[in-house]
Amino acid sequence: MDAIAQQPTGIPIAEVEQATGIARATLRIWERRYGFPQPGRDARGERSYPQQQVGKLRRIAELMAQGYRPGRLVQLEPAELAAIEAPAPGALAGRAHAVAAADDVVLDSLRSHDPVALRQMLELRIRSAGLAGFVCDELPRMNAVVGDGWSCGGLQVFEEHLYTETVQVLLRAHLARLPPADAEAPRVLLATLPEESHGLGLLMAQAMFMLEGWACTSLGVRVPVGQVVSAASAFEADVVGLSFTASANPAHVQRSLEQLRAELPAGLPIWCGGSSHIVVRRRVPGVQHVAHVRDIPAMSAPWQDRLARRISAASSAG
Template identity: 40%
Template sequence: MTNSSQQDFDVEPSADDPDASDPAPRGVAASGVTGIGIGAIAQEIGLTKDTLRVWERRYGFPQPMRSPGGERLYPQEQVTKLRLVKRLLDAGHRPSKVLAQPVDTLQHLAESSGVGQDAPDAELDHLISLLRKGAYEEFRFWVLKRATRDGLERFVLDVAAPLAARVGNAWAAGSLQVYHEHLFSEAIQSTMRTLMRPLGDALRGRGGRPRVLLTTLSGEGHGLGILMAEAMFTLSECECIQLGLQTPLHDIVEAVSAHNIDIVALSFTAVLPAQAIANGLTDLRNLLPSHVRIWVGGSSPALRRKWNEGVVHVAGLAPIDETVAEWRQSAVL
């Protein structure tokens, strides 16, 4: 992310805020004005309320209506455009070049820069169509069959990861609902755990290093990234401790000490604002002993910035094996 777009995100909260209580998150205000409240929009799209207000002042978009109490209410077409805007910004476009454009222009921009475009793959398309028509047993069967046929590594890299991106694109385009995402996550998680368990069990107690703790920080509710990362760490013969989602910092620190952890691996999608990620990582770095490494991954554009030497951005799943090998070379075991 460039410095100028970073500034557009990192703004101080404003005092005296009529939106603060956000009393009408979704629906119709007393006056009959329909729209979605600023808190609900910010959460859904992965922005802060202050960013939305700054854009309104600086670029004239979004342009919400007001409830009788003065709270901002965003009509559906502005929400749709905001989703597209966020995805373009995540891909590196600047707010100044994007926010004032009409939605058609933004759609062309997204198409020409590959944002939200899926690579052709008939089998993945078939899986999406099973999800869409509610054929969950069939979906689970195909996922498990492909996983059994291909093995853990190929399943993660060729199916689970691109399928997650496809499901996200279909959700953004309105062709899958949030409950489809839940069902998709459930099927992928249970398949991956089934495949991973025997190797994970066999590694336990062998004294293999590094010992890796995996989790997400508060506010990051997406768990497939750390699960996929766990699969790759396990295949690299690391002993993994999976804490699941949204672990408070002090609990991470306690688990690190209790399990003699070498690396804390965290995953970030684009839902957490850049500033929240920076604060969380700075605080965690200060709380952990210096020999414990923090490795971060995931699609959050905030990870593209330069981190201090105590935080390493691992760009994707495939480089995990090599990064672990480098750790082993540099560590005194």
């Protein structure tokens, strides 16, 4: 048995670093960003990790060495991690190389602190892929590359913030150029609840809703549950859309969603996207999971049919 496995009070962070090969700075970053690992504290106030978490970290380190990304791995249970099979030789390496080559300019512009180059590159990708293609395909991949760079210590916090802010400013500029929604269009209210401070996913959803012709009202981030309820009534929302990242506290997410569902009218749908464990796997009753922003057009189909009927009825009446 390993020496570290014999310590009943938990394993110090220095020994966890040695046992897993994951730098202690990375462990602290994951703790803040993903909510895992969740160390206790020893008598001196230092981080101390349960053996089960160390075992999970070892498996995560093995999978990262095979090319998997940590952002997804830390959300899985140990049994799920154990079930992941090794990729075919060179498969993940080839994919990782292709992604890295495609996104070198993103990381280079961030590391060289060149926001002009970053914005120009993002503009080119929007022109090439179209706004929907950029939001559904380009942006999720770039988000993962930048997020992994930050979580592994390859990017500084301010560099990740530069990326996020540049993307948000650019997306808002493009959304402002879209034609206004029809007066009879379905209405969506977008927000994040108090436990979620990240707004990029919300903005990506707004782009897809607006491209589908929805009238969108976004309240931004950290909106109290009661205010979401009041706004849904004030704006006569047909759908309430929320977003949660993996870093949001799962217990808080669960409570807030249950409260929101109880206080909103029973017939008002709640659509919830993002990578929170609660949203993806536990599923709060009465809350519909949006697995990816590209699913929004298909989910919008019933409302688009309703819009077509409204317009047809208005034309007949005229």
